[in-house]
Amino acid sequence: MKKIEHIGIAVKNLKESNALFGKLFGEPHYKVETVESEGVNTSFFQVGDNKIELLEASKDDSPIAKFIARKGEGIHHIAFDVDDIEAEIIRLKEEGFIVLNDRPKRGADNKWVAFLHPKSSNGVLIELCQEIKE
Numbered sequence: 001m002k003k004i005e006h007i008g009i010a011v012k013n014l015k016e017s018n019a020l021f022g023k024l025f026g027e028p029h030y031k032v033e034t035v036e037s038e039g040v041n042t043s044f045f046q047v048g049d050n051k052i053e054l055l056e057a058s059k060d061d062s063p064i065a066k067f068i069a070r071k072g073e074g075i076h077h078i079a080f081d082v083d084d085i086e087a088e089i090i091r092l093k094e095e096g097f098i099v100l101n102d103r104p105k106r107g108a109d110n111k112w113v114a115f116l117h118p119k120s121s122n123g124v125l126i127e128l129c130q131e132i133k134e
């Protein structure tokens with residue numbers, strides 16, 4: 001794994017949180033993107049070398065709606081940049097991690113993504129990201 005690609009934060013209201021985090025970072029979000037397959041509306045902030053993703057549920061059975069109902073708003077996942085997501089999925093499965101999607105799926109901000117179940121990584125939801133090159 002190369003570096004943290006982004007940290008995902010679950011929020012109830014994207015518009016309000018965009019304003020709040022814009023004040024925090026002193027710079028507004030650079031994009032908003034809906035990923036319907038994941039049931040999320042997202043926004044992204046660039047903070048120096050780092051990226052923060054805010055996530056709002058776009059439908060009732062969204063993972064974000066479930067998470068907020070259980071735990072409230074807060075850090076939802078940590079995403080890591082990888083060069084070869086398919087090889088990483090195989091490697092991590094061999095290491096005993098529970099990979100939630102065997103085949104990479106399309107995420108936000110031009111990435112292939114895959115998730116590891118938090119119960120196999122000490123309660124932390126891990127996302128793998130590889131840039132889509134077309």
Ligand SMILES: C[C@@H](C(=O)O)C(=O)SCCNC(=O)CCNC(=O)[C@H](O)C(C)(C)COP(=O)(O)OP(=O)(O)OC[C@H]1O[C@@H](n2cnc3c(N)ncnc32)[C@H](O)[C@@H]1OP(=O)(O)O
Pocket residue numbers: 008035038040042053055063064066067070076077079100106107108109111113115117118119123124125127
């Ligand atoms: C678009 C994008 C991008 O960056 O490109 C994104 O990030 S999309 C981000 C949104 N998409 C995703 O998160 C996709 C991957 N996530 C999922 O498939 C799901 O959310 C699961 C992680 C499998 C959890 O689903 P669900 O809550 O239905 O499962 P479950 O009822 O079996 O819950 C199992 C346990 O996991 C815990 N749990 C759930 N979500 C968690 C999270 N984010 N971090 C830590 N723990 C979490 C629950 O509290 C529960 O703990 P206890 O058993 O101890 O009570």
Ligand SMILES: [Co+2]
Pocket residue numbers: 006008053077079127
């Ligand atoms: Co993410």
